[in-house]
Amino acid sequence: MPGERARRIVVVGASLGGLRAAEQLRAAGHTGDLTVIGDEPHPPYNRPPLSKEVLAAEVSFDRVAFRMRAAVADVGWRLGTAVTGADLAARIVRLADGTEIPYDGLVIATGLRPRRLDVPGTGPSRHVVRTLDDAAALRACLRPGTRVAVVGAGFIGCEVAATARTLGADVTVAAPESAPMLRPLGPDLGAELRRRHEERGVRFLLGRTVARFTGDGLKLSDGTAVPAEVVVEAVGAMPCVEWLEGNGLDLSDGVLCDGALRAEGRPEVVAVGDVARFPNRRYDDVPRRVEHWSIPTDTAKRAARALLGKEEGPFMPLPSFWSDQYGMRLQSFGAPNLGDGDIRVLEGELGEEAVLGYHRDGGLVGVVMLGCVRSLARYRKLLLDDVRIPAS
Numbered sequence: 340m341p342g343e344r345a346r347r348i349v350v351v352g353a354s355l356g357g358l359r360a361a362e363q364l365r366a367a368g369h370t371g372d373l374t375v376i377g378d379e380p381h382p383p384y385n386r387p388p389l390s391k392e393v394l395a396a397e398v399s400f401d402r403v404a405f406r407m408r409a410a411v412a413d414v415g416w417r418l419g420t421a422v423t424g425a426d427l428a429a430r431i432v433r434l435a436d437g438t439e440i441p442y443d444g445l446v447i448a449t450g451l452r453p454r455r456l457d458v459p460g461t462g463p464s465r466h467v468v469r470t471l472d473d474a475a476a477l478r479a480c481l482r483p484g485t486r487v488a489v490v491g492a493g494f495i496g497c498e499v500a501a502t503a504r505t506l507g508a509d510v511t512v513a514a515p516e517s518a519p520m521l522r523p524l525g526p527d528l529g530a531e532l533r534r535r536h537e538e539r540g541v542r543f544l545l546g547r548t549v550a551r552f553t554g555d556g557l558k559l560s561d562g563t564a565v566p567a568e569v570v571v572e573a574v575g576a577m578p579c580v581e582w583l584e585g586n587g588l589d590l591s592d593g594v595l596c597d598g599a600l601r602a603e604g605r606p607e608v609v610a611v612g613d614v615a616r617f618p619n620r621r622y623d624d625v626p627r628r629v630e631h632w633s634i635p636t637d638t639a640k641r642a643a644r645a646l647l648g649k650e651e652g653p654f655m656p657l658p659s660f661w662s663d664q665y666g667m668r669l670q671s672f673g674a675p676n677l678g679d680g681d682i683r684v685l686e687g688e689l690g691e692e693a694v695l696g697y698h699r700d701g702g703l704v705g706v707v708m709l710g711c712v713r714s715l716a717r718y719r720k721l722l723l724d725d726v727r728i729p730a731s
């Protein structure tokens with residue numbers, strides 16, 4: 340399809356990535372048919388509030404729905420419809436009822452689904468937080484005094500713990516790591532985050548895994564019993580790619596793409612958002628998935644242009660990520676997780692407000708800001724401007 344005018348483009352996944360892909364395809368000049376297929380019943384909505392405002396109180400759908408810009412007014416939306424298979428050689432996607440939808444260009448925007456705990460025993464009320472319906476179901480269980488066991492101390496586990504605690508629940512977080520949000524923050528900021536949670540009454544049982552459900556809670560690997568009426572499984576997520584199997588794509592961790600988000604060997608197929616594994620030339624040639632809100636927009640722009648045959652220079656988005664816990668804002672720019680352990684306080688003090696710099700081979704690859712909002716634009720610009728493209 341590159342170089343020729345696309346007749347029909349199908350986008351699978353109707354969330355942030357799918358919506359932005361549709362917008363960017365129109366912006367890049369695609370005037371042909373555009374269909375977006377999504378398995379959720381809702382029009383595209385914003386996920387970050389699900390572990391924050393939406394969990395804290397009932398909010399109307401309008402508060403989380405994405406604005407539908409005029410550019411996508413003529414898009415055909417097929418919501419509440421799962422794509423169950425695809426034949427990339429024949430250029431069709433297949434729905435559960437057997438309907439086949441042909442395409443000239445395909446955008447994969449199917450994101451992630453939560454991992455589940457695979458341990459024996461029957462649990463109390465078990466929850467995950469990925470969709471609006473998940474958040475509503477969990478909110479209905481959160482009352483003052485409810486004993487909540489959060490399994491996993493990543494950003495979703497920490498945000499859920501903070502929101503549940505703010506609602507008066509009795510919260511325990513259990514996780515194998517030695518500190519919350521260890522991977523993106525490192526040990527010192529992780530320890531500070533733990534201190535702030537503990538100060539508000541959250542209990543941490545770290546360095547252990549879940550051994551089994553006990554009916555009235557959990558038993559951990561060291562034998563500790565965690566009584567709970569509600570268990571939240573925040574143990575990561577896996578790419579929704581099963582529908583693409585059998586087509587020769589590398590689906591080992593999302594959809595392996597080149598620097599223009601094209602699936603290997605399939606120039607008429609691109610992937611965007613959480614499901615895409617792509618190299619970011621800002622750092623190196625290693626393809627990685629990035630589960631940040633900023634990435635669906637960056638990848639959609641690039642992928643839409645690639646699908647329409649518009650070649651450009653190296654793709655090097657600046658990832659950015661934020662997390663809100665107890666009214667405290669963590670903001671990250673760049674890729675702190677690619678640092679080699681050389682973490683320096685660039686500004687402020689950990690116990691109050693601080694900016695931490697994450698380095699690789701002595702060069703700054705990411706910053707995380709705890710508060711310090713006034714310095715936000717400065718650090719973002721610093722990282723944006725500091726482009727040292729590594730040799731291939």
Ligand SMILES: Cc1cc2nc3c(=O)[nH]c(=O)nc-3n(C[C@H](O)[C@H](O)[C@H](O)COP(=O)(O)OP(=O)(O)OC[C@H]3O[C@@H](n4cnc5c(N)ncnc54)[C@H](O)[C@@H]3O)c2cc1C
Binds near residue numbers: 390468469579635
């Ligand atoms: C609770 C929560 C809080 C978050 N908070 C933050 C935050 O504070 N800051 C931040 O930077 N990021 C945050 N994120 C991450 C951010 O929301 C994601 O990076 C973003 O939603 C990714 O968008 P996406 O369109 O790629 O994937 P998704 O949002 O996962 O959308 C994929 C869509 O495709 C659908 N789908 C899957 N398979 C099929 C199929 N076979 N057929 C049809 N449809 C299918 C899915 O149901 C879904 O609707 C949060 C995520 C969650 C879940």
